[in-house]
Every structure is written in structure tokens, then in C-alpha cells.
Amino acid sequence: MNLKEDEPLVSVICTCHNQAAYVVAAMESVLQQEYPHVALFIIDNGSSDSSQEVIRGWVEKNEEKLNVRYLFHDTPINYCRAFNRALTQVSGTYVVDLAADDFLAPLHLSRAVHRLQETGAKIYFSNVLHLFPDGSTRPFYPVDASGKSNVPVTAGNVFPVVVRRYAISSAALVLDAAVLKAAGGYDENLAYEDFDLLVRMARDHAFVYGDYLGVTKRILAGSLSTRQYQARHSVLLPSTLRVCEKIAAMVRTSEERHALKFRILHETKHSLASANFKVAGQFLELYAHHFPRNWKFFLYKTWFLTKWDVSGAYQWWIKKQGL
Numbered sequence: 001m002n003l004k005e006d007e008p009l010v011s012v013i014c015t016c017h018n019q020a021a022y023v024v025a026a027m028e029s030v031l032q033q034e035y036p037h038v039a040l041f042i043i044d045n046g047s048s049d050s051s052q053e054v055i056r057g058w059v060e061k062n063e064e065k066l067n068v069r070y071l072f073h074d075t076p077i078n079y080c081r082a083f084n085r086a087l088t089q090v091s092g093t094y095v096v097d098l099a100a101d102d103f104l105a106p107l108h109l110s111r112a113v114h115r116l117q118e119t120g121a122k123i124y125f126s127n128v129l130h131l132f133p134d135g136s137t138r139p140f141y142p143v144d145a146s147g148k149s150n151v152p153v154t155a156g157n158v159f160p161v162v163v164r165r166y167a168i169s170s171a172a173l174v175l176d177a178a179v180l181k182a183a184g185g186y187d188e189n190l191a192y193e194d195f196d197l198l199v200r201m202a203r204d205h206a207f208v209y210g211d212y213l214g215v216t217k218r219i220l221a222g223s224l225s226t227r228q229y230q231a232r233h234s235v236l237l238p239s240t241l242r243v244c245e246k247i248a249a250m251v252r253t254s255e256e257r258h259a260l261k262f263r264i265l266h267e268t269k270h271s272l273a274s275a276n277f278k279v280a281g282q283f284l285e286l287y288a289h290h291f292p293r294n295w296k297f298f299l300y301k302t303w304f305l306t307k308w309d310v311s312g313a314y315q316w317w318i319k320k321q322g323l
Contacts, residue, residue, distance in 0.1 A: 008093030008117075009037045010109050011177065013086045016100035017045040017076060020054045022218065027058055029103035031066050035110040039067040041086050046076035051100075080186035080193050087177075087185045095177040097193075101218040102171055108214035112174035115208045122176035122205045126214030127153075128169040133220060139213060140169045148211050155209040159202040162195075163247055164259035165266075168207070170194035171217045179205065190239040199243060203250050229274040229318065231311035237279045240267055241286065248290055261291050265300070272303050275311035280304050 012030050016023045023042075030040045042059070044052045052072050059068055069089075073082065083097060094113065098104065112124040127149055128140040141149040154161045161167040170193075183200055186193040201207075228236045244264055251257050264287045271280035281304050287297060 007035070007037050007113060009039060009091065010035065010094045010096060010113065010174070011039045011041060011090035011092035012096045012098050012104075013041045013043065013083060013090065014098040014100055015043045015045055015079065015082055015086075016047060016051050016055065018047045018049045018051060019100040020047070020049045020051040022101040023051055023054055024058055025103045026098055026100045027055070027062075027068075029105075030098070031062055032106050033104065033109045034106050035113060038109060039090065039092060040069070041090050042068070042070040043082055043086050044070070044072045045079065045082050046073045078188055078191075080190060081188045083193070084185040084188060087181060090177070092177055094174050095180055096174050097170070099171065099217070101220060103216050105212070105214050105216070107212070108172075109174065111210045111212055111214065115210050116174065116176070119208050121208040122179045123201050123207045124172075124174040124210060125168050125207055126172040126210040126212050128172050129213045129216045131216050131218050137216075140172075140217075143213070147213055153209050153211070156206050157202070158207045159199065159250075160253075160255045160259040162198040162202050163251075163256060164262050168198060169215075169217065170198060171215045173197075175201065176205075190242060191235050192239055195240060196243045196246070199247055199250070229270050229276070229314070231315055232275045234271075234274060234276050234279070237267070237271055237276050238282075241279055241282055244283070244286060248286070257290075261287070264291075265296055268300050272300060272308075273310060273314040275307075275309045275314075277304060277307055 014026055014030070027040065027042065030038060042055055044055055055070055059070055062068065071086065087095065094116065108126065111126070115121070116124050127143065130138045130140065132138070141153055142151055144150045154167065158168065179201070187196050190196055228234065244260065244267065247260050251260055264283055268280055268283040268287065271283060280300070284297065284301055284304060
């Protein structure tokens, strides 16, 4: 990339909670970016481990090499609220939400800015490498020997795709800061941010794709992403329901309606399988309000009424699949 001195600033917001073992790798990955105009804002969200000490020590060693600030919360607050507070304090043309247990490839930001600038798009995403506790890896999109995706990746209007399925990893997003701020940042009424962010951004903005493994995402036991279908008491599924209710007010085409129909039935099935019966019933109500009832609806309704608990077998299957 032919970078110039007037290249736009990228602000990276890194949020940490009890991730002392990983946060240095995350911060180092920002410092090692080949893109020259980067600012790092580190939040510690009320960690009870040594995260704050680790962050403070790293900043003291590297504050002359990188535009870096940090903010420590005494007690944990809602993740979306913590991010939004930081968002109001950062400048820059683009913003990245970096989890403290993830890290960026050295060329991630330079490639992202190049694609955003050449296309005029507002949101960039790349492929992501999942790193498991045993050291094994698996790319989000399967790749060939050269590291390029060997499956089609939808870009441009991605709204129907992200409504239907987990088609883009939010870990790879580089967003226009003004667009994100104008949208109000993350929805602080939700327990997690990525599904809602993707659909709100995709509703009105085209996404551009960079065919690189730009981010490494650790898949850790007990992490938020692994608790979506936690047996009997998922704290995430009610937020998924709320996002689906939002989508129902956004859809404009038959393709989008079909995508929402698929998503609601999908979430209903997994809510039932994980024995989250209350929210499963709410998904069924949402479906009945917007779509004609079909055989799947009646099957899931029967399952809901009988409260047939298969969550033990379901959790075994989830673990076996590595989901």
C-alpha cells in the first residue's frame, strides 16, 4: 500500500475484562500495524484479575510509540455501554472494536483503509482465523493453500445474508466512525452487540470485503460467543429476540422477509433445544405475528407446550461440533 502522511486516523477501542493473559497480544497487534495513523483506547471493564496492572505497565512502556489512552472501570458495566463511552471520546475517521483476547494481523488496518478509501464504502470486513484452546485453528470462511477464501463471500448489500445467518464475523469490522456515532453506537439495552450492529449497519450501507485473514479470534470456553445457547438460562437469547423484532420493522423485500422467517425459526429451534422455553415462546409469538403458520411452527409449538428438555444432548452436540 502507498500510505501517505494524510491517511485517515483509525481509532481502535480495546475492551478487557479478566483477560490479563491475552490483552498484551491484543495491544501489541495494534502497535505492530503497518498502517501509521492509529490510536488505541483501552478499557478495563472492572477486571478482578491483574488486567489493569498489565495494561498500565504496557502503556508505560509503549506510550511514546503509539497514541494510547486507557480507562478503568471499578466494577463491570454493560459491554455496549462501556464501548459507547469510549466511542464518544475517540476521534478518527474509522473505528475498530477489538476484544482483548483477539489480535490483528499487521496489514489488517492498511488493507481496510485502502479498500474503504478506494470504494467510498463505510464498512469493511475480512476473513477471521478462529484460534481454539488446544492451539488448532479454523478460518471463518474456508481458505485455499494461498489463504484466500474458497467459498463465495457476499459483499455490497449484505442485509438479507446477515439477517438469515452468521455470515460475517464482527471481529473483522472496520467502520466509518461518523456512521457508527450517528447510529448511536451499540444498543445499550442488549446483552451483546454484534448481530444488532451488523443488521443496523447493513440496512443502509454497503459492506466491502478484503480477502485476507485480518484478525485472529480466540474461541475460549465460557466466552460470550459460546454462551448464546446456554442451557436453560441464556442471557443472550432475549437480546437476539429484540434484534429480530427490530428487523421486522426494517425489512423491505420478499427476500428480506424470507431471511427473517428463517432466522426466527432457527432461533426458536435452538431456544427449544437448549431448554430456554420462555424466549422460545416469544419467538413463536413473533413468528405468528408476521408470517403464516406452517408445519415447522406447529412442530415447535408442540415442543414448546410439552417442555421436552433435550438440553443435555444438545450441549453435547454443540461441544462435538466445536460451536
